[in-house]
Structures are given as structure tokens and as C-alpha cells.
Amino acid sequence: MRLSLVAAISHGRVFRRLGGGPRSRIDLLRVLVTALVRHERIEAPWARADEMRGYAERLIDYAKRGDTDERAMRMADFWLTEKDLVHKLFKVLAPRFQPHAGSYTRMLQIPNRDNLDRAKMAVIELKGNPFPPLIRPRRDSEKTLLNQLLKGYREDAQRAAGP
Amino acid sequence: MAVVVLHSVPSLRALLQRCWQRLERSLLPAAWGAQSPPWGRRCNEFPFPSGLAAACLPGPAGTAGSGGVPGLLDSALWMAAPKKRRSIEVNRCRRRNPSKLIPVKRNIDVCPECGNLKLKHVLCAYCYAKVKAETQLIRKEMGKKEGGPFNAPTVETLVLYDGEKPTEKDEGKRIIERARKRPSWFIQH
Numbered sequence: 001m002r003l004s005l006v007a008a009i010s011h012g013r014v015f016r017r018l019g020g021g022p023r024s025r026i027d028l029l030r031v032l033v034t035a036l037v038r039h040e041r042i043e044a045p046w047a048r049a050d051e052m053r054g055y056a057e058r059l060i061d062y063a064k065r066g067d068t069d070e071r072a073m074r075m076a077d078f079w080l081t082e083k084d085l086v087h088k089l090f091k092v093l094a095p096r097f098q099p100h101a102g103s104y105t106r107m108l109q110i111p112n113r114d115n116l117d118r119a120k121m122a123v124i125e126l127k128g129n130p131f132p133p134l135i136r137p138r139r140d141s142e143k144t145l146l147n148q149l150l151k152g153y154r155e156d157a158q159r160a161a162g163p
Numbered sequence: 164m165a166v167v168v169l170h171s172v173p174s175l176r177a178l179l180q181r182c183w184q185r186l187e188r189s190l191l192p193a194a195w196g197a198q199s200p201p202w203g204r205r206c207n208e209f210p211f212p213s214g215l216a217a218a219c220l221p222g223p224a225g226t227a228g229s230g231g232v233p234g235l236l237d238s239a240l241w242m243a244a245p246k247k248r249r250s251i252e253v254n255r256c257r258r259r260n261p262s263k264l265i266p267v268k269r270n271i272d273v274c275p276e277c278g279n280l281k282l283k284h285v286l287c288a289y290c291y292a293k294v295k296a297e298t299q300l301i302r303k304e305m306g307k308k309e310g311g312p313f314n315a316p317t318v319e320t321l322v323l324y325d326g327e328k329p330t331e332k333d334e335g336k337r338i339i340e341r342a343r344k345r346p347s348w349f350i351q352h
Contacts, residue, residue, distance in 0.1 A: 038315060041298065084315045091317040111288045123286070130320040130339070131298045132349040134286060138275065 016051050029055055030079055036105075037085045037093070041125035046109060049122040053105050055079070056124075060104050063094040096128050103127075108134055276348070290348075297346065304339050327351070 018025040032052040035042050037059075044052070059079050062072040067090040076086045097104045106125050112118040123134065140147060257263075271280055274287035281287040301322055309316070321329060321336040324345035329338060345351070 039302070082313055082315075084313045087317050088315040092319055096319070109285045110291055111282075111285055123291075130322050131301060132294050132346070134291070134294060136276065136348060136350075 016047055018048060018051060030081060033059060033079050034081050034085060036124060036126065037080060037089055038082065040129040041123065041131055043110065043121055043123050045113075046120040046122040049107055049124045053107055053124060057102065057104055059089070060093055060097055061102075063089045064098060066090070066094070093126065100127075106134075293348070297349070301339060301341060304341060308337070308339065 019028045028048065029052045032042070032044055032048060033056050036052070036056055042049075059075060062069075062075045065072045067073060067076075073086075076089055077083075080086050080089065093104075104127055106127055107122050110121050110123050113121050125131070125134070142148070142151070268282075270283040272283050273279070274281045274290060277287060277289045279287055279289045305320070316337050319336045320339060321333050322339045322341060323329065324341050324343060327345065329336065
């Protein structure tokens with residue numbers, strides 16, 4: 001039970017303080033969510049991208065309910081400042097992520113910004129976007145020792161099972 | 164009545180005199196500097212500037228006492244100043260202390276795609292710049308197709324390069340044409 005508010009201790013606080021106040025923070029995140037839904041891949045300071053990620057995924061969860069749902073439509077109306085994106089959200093993104101259970105976004109760190117501030121930047125994208133992939137998943141090479149041993153074991157097993 | 168009490172009990176008078184002296188000492192310490200031994204002893208132990216020892220002498224204290232307004236020598240405010248020049252050995256110890264050095268980064272790796280250096284947890288700068296440039300060109304084509312602002316499409320998008328045709332599973336998608344050969348790092352699924 002909170003009897004006093006101790007400043008300078010933030011144990012257990014999950015939300016960051018961004019911008020100039022709580023209203024400004026929500027407006028900042030709203031702009032970023034709108035940009036993500038429009039462009040499907042954006043660069044932003046790492047803290048803002050991390051904060052926005054949760055809101056974006058919850059918005060997609062709301063959108064999955066369908067556009068007849070009153071709460072979903074109100075959420076989309078609040079969070080997307082450009083109203084043509086509401087159509088995109090319900091008609092493109094909701095069907096795209098219907099088979100997924102969660103984690104509709106991918107966030108990766110990029111080199112620090114070139115400005116004087118050298119800010120820590122991240123690129124956040126919706127999965128399934130039409131752009132080139134940021135990371136190419138590499139399969140382990142066949143030539144590594146472990147893979148060679150496993151290959152030999154597999155061949156031995158096949159030879160024992162075959163004839 | 165107090166006078167009668169003082170005359171009758173000499174010890175009480177001595178006690179009152181001592182109390183009064185202590186009060187005076189606490190109010191004007193500079194005037195009493197030379198006279199009280201504890202003050203003098205403390206002068207030697209703590210690193211007060213030598214000006215304080217001079218103030219302990221009755222000369223300036225006497226003038227201050229007569230002047231009424233306490234000057235810089237008599238006031239309790241003293242400024243810190245280095246006593247000796249710091250030798251180069253001491254300076255080196257301070258400047259090269261590990262807490263002051265920039266920590267060495269041990270998380271630098273070689274990107275397997277292009278061979279440039281990258282931090283382990285960060286994307287390769289060269290590869291990311293490549294992908295970013297291509298994405299911007301694709302977005303330019305998309306902008307041309309949409310015409311104006313706020314025309315976000317209500318169907319999925321597919322990017323096709325020279326000589327590529329959409330397959331049957333890309334049925335209702337908007338096609339974006341790019342007039343170049345498909346780059347090797349952009350695999351079509």
C-alpha cells in the first residue's frame with residue numbers, strides 16, 4: 001500500500017518517461033505507431049521504439065477482433081492519426097497476423113545516429129513486410145566438426161537400418 | 164539583590180565570569196585566538212592556511228576588534244588552495260587510473276556477409292545502408308503508384324524485379340516493379 005511516493009527510486013516501474021510529460025509521451029508514441037503502420041519499417045531512438053512496440057502489438061491484437069468491434073474501432077481511431085491507415089490496419093494487417101499468436105514486430109539495434117547526440121537507434125518493422133530482410137538467417141556450415149559427426153552418425157544409422 | 168549574592172559567594176562570581184568569557188570567546192573567536200591554548204593547538208594539527216596563524220596574533224585581531232567590521236582575515240571563510248605542486252608521478256597515477264580510462268570494447272566482430280566490422284548486438288552498418296537504400300527506392304515507386312498522400316492501400320504489397328511474374332499465391336496483391344535485377348540478398352519467398 002503506497003503511503004508515500006519516494007522520488008528517485010523506480011523499482012518495478014515498467015514504463016519510461018519520454019517527451020515533456022505524460023500527454024506528450026502518448027502523443028509521441030502515437031505518432032510512431034502511425035508511422036509504423038504506414039511504412040511498416042521505421043528507425044527511431046531505441047527507447048522510443050521499445051516503448052512503442054508494446055502499444056503497436058496491442059493495437060494489432062485489438063484489430064484482430066474485427067472492425068465491427070466497437071472498442072477495436074475506438075482504439076484504432078485514437079492511435080492512428082491518419083484515418084486511411086485504419087482501413088489498412090483492419091484489412092491488411094489483421095488478416096496477415098491472424099495465424100500468429102503474438103510478436104508481430106521485430107526490433108533490431110542499428111549503429112548510433114550520425115548527429116552530435118550519437119543516440120542509440122533501433123529499426124522496428126512489422127513481420128511480413130514487402131521490403132528486403134534486415135538479417136539473413138544463416139544455417140550452420142556443413143564443414144563444422146559437430147555437423148560432420150552428426151552427418152556420419154546419420155549415415156551409419158541409415159546403413160544399419162537399410163539392408 | 165544580585166550584587167549582594169555576588170559579594171557573599173565568591174565562587175559563584177568566578178563561575179559567572181568564566182561563563183561570560185566563554186560567551187565572548189564564542190562570539191569573537193579571532194580576538195581570543197592567541198589567548199586560548201585549545202585554539203592554538205588546533206592551528207598546528209589542521210591544514211589551515213598560514214594566514215590563520217597570523218590572525219591568531221593580537222595584531223590584526225586588535226585592529227579588527229577596534230574596527231568593528233570583521234575583514235577577510237578574521238571571518239570564518241577561508242579558500243582552499245593547493246599546498247604543493249603535484250609531481251608528474253602523482254599526476255600520472257591519477258590520470259591513468261583504470262576508472263578514468265575509456266573501456267576497451269571486446270564485442271567487435273566481422274560481418275559474415277560483407278566482411279566489415281560490426282558490434283555483436285548491432286546490425287552491420289554497410290549491410291543496413293544497402294538495405295535502407297533499396298527500401299527507399301521501393302518506397303519511391305510505391306509513392307508514384309499511390310499518387311498523393313494518405314492513400315494507403317487496403318491490400319498487401321509485392322515487390323518484383325526484372326523479368327519476374329507473380330505466382331498464384333500472390334493473387335490480390337499490389338505489384339511494385341523495380342527496374343533492376345534482383346539483388347542476391349533479397350530472397351523471394
